[in-house]
Amino acid sequence: MSNVDLSVKVGTLTFRNPVLLASGTVGYGSEMSELIDLNKIGGIVTKSLSLKPRKGNPPQRIVETPSGMLNAIGLTNVGVEVFLKEKIPFLKKFDVPLICNIAASSVEEYVECTKILTEEETIKAFEINVSCPNVKEGGLQFGNDVSAVGKITEKVKAVTDKPVIIKLSPNVSYISEFAKVVKKEGGDAVSAINTLVGTSFDIFTRKPKIKNITGGLSGPAIKPVALAKVLEISMSVGIPIIGIGGIMNWKDVVEFMIAGASAIQLGTVNFIDPAAAEKIISSLEQYCIKNKIEKLSSLTASYNL
Numbered sequence: 651m652s653n654v655d656l657s658v659k660v661g662t663l664t665f666r667n668p669v670l671l672a673s674g675t676v677g678y679g680s681e682m683s684e685l686i687d688l689n690k691i692g693g694i695v696t697k698s699l700s701l702k703p704r705k706g707n708p709p710q711r712i713v714e715t716p717s718g719m720l721n722a723i724g725l726t727n728v729g730v731e732v733f734l735k736e737k738i739p740f741l742k743k744f745d746v747p748l749i750c751n752i753a754a755s756s757v758e759e760y761v762e763c764t765k766i767l768t769e770e771e772t773i774k775a776f777e778i779n780v781s782c783p784n785v786k787e788g789g790l791q792f793g794n795d796v797s798a799v800g801k802i803t804e805k806v807k808a809v810t811d812k813p814v815i816i817k818l819s820p821n822v823s824y825i826s827e828f829a830k831v832v833k834k835e836g837g838d839a840v841s842a843i844n845t846l847v848g849t850s851f852d853i854f855t856r857k858p859k860i861k862n863i864t865g866g867l868s869g870p871a872i873k874p875v876a877l878a879k880v881l882e883i884s885m886s887v888g889i890p891i892i893g894i895g896g897i898m899n900w901k902d903v904v905e906f907m908i909a910g911a912s913a914i915q916l917g918t919v920n921f922i923d924p925a926a927a928e929k930i931i932s933s934l935e936q937y938c939i940k941n942k943i944e945k946l947s948s949l950t951a952s953y954n955l
């Protein structure tokens with residue numbers, strides 16, 4: 651055991667380390683629990699939940715790209731009721747902060763989901779997905795509209811005492827404008843980024859490889875974009891940031907923290923190496939020991955421009 655303090659704060663939330671698992675890449679945690687020790691992870695963000703179950707988009711829903719993947723899952727999920735009845739009892743067994751991600755096709759649906767879920771004590775915070783590029787309603791229609799993001803933040807905050815994190819889209823000109831409105835309406839933090847809109851064609855059939863035509867690009871390809879968005883928010887808005895996008899190893903985590911992130915989420919890497927989170931956490935500790943960093947959190951926004 652070292653004396654290094656890996657814990658981080660995101661607003662009023664404290665995590666034992668900055669490594670959280672990103673929404674949609676670890677389901678509701680049960681498969682991951684067989685592969686890693688969930689009690690060592692900073693936190694888990696569950697797959698986007700909507701009020702009613704959603705089937706999602708028809709296949710093909712995932713395509714590999716040279717340095718990432720395109721997905722158009724379309725927010726497949728069990729819905730709030732089944733989540734509370736069937737998924738929460740399993741998650742309760744672990745000592746890991748649970749952040750519940752919510753997606754919806756109207757402001758009222760976001761509010762309704764939050765109202766129901768906030769009663770569940772296992773849920774420590776909400777991450778509001780206003781940035782899914784793969785659904786017709788409730789995705790970028792909200793994520794691209796500053797006033798809609800403001801309204802969702804305000805209305806959701808009004809029905810819960812738990813921290814509300816708004817997950818922002820990179821598919822906008824100035825992400826900081828969105829972070830500003832989240833702060834103004836009382837949001838506790840932002841997470842950045844969700845996936846970037848992309849597509850891919852089969853050169854023989856000339857058809858898009860994804861049935862939905864476009865999908866969300868994730869993985870190493872998007873890391874520089876994500877870092878620039880985190881930096882943009884960090885430089886102009888005083889709101890805690892959870893960095894997401896193409897994080898594959900501990901060095902990427904350090905880079906995101908320097909750029910302004912208080913914590914980070916791992917997404918695509920979970921499909922490549924489900925044990926990545928644990929490896930990254932122990933490497934971060936080694937990095938701190940070797941570089942005489944007592945508190946990992948001191949890295950946040952420590953850029954030297």
Ligand SMILES: Cc1cc2nc3c(=O)[nH]c(=O)nc-3n(C[C@H](O)[C@H](O)[C@H](O)COP(=O)(O)O)c2cc1C
Nearest residue numbers: 672673674698721779843844868869895896917918
């Ligand atoms: C297969 C897949 C499903 C996803 N589903 C969701 C989702 O349900 N809700 C959400 O907010 N983000 C979802 N995301 C986005 C990720 O949480 C993350 O923001 C994005 O993949 C970028 O991080 P990465 O490059 O580390 O994967 C999904 C990503 C992937 C690859």
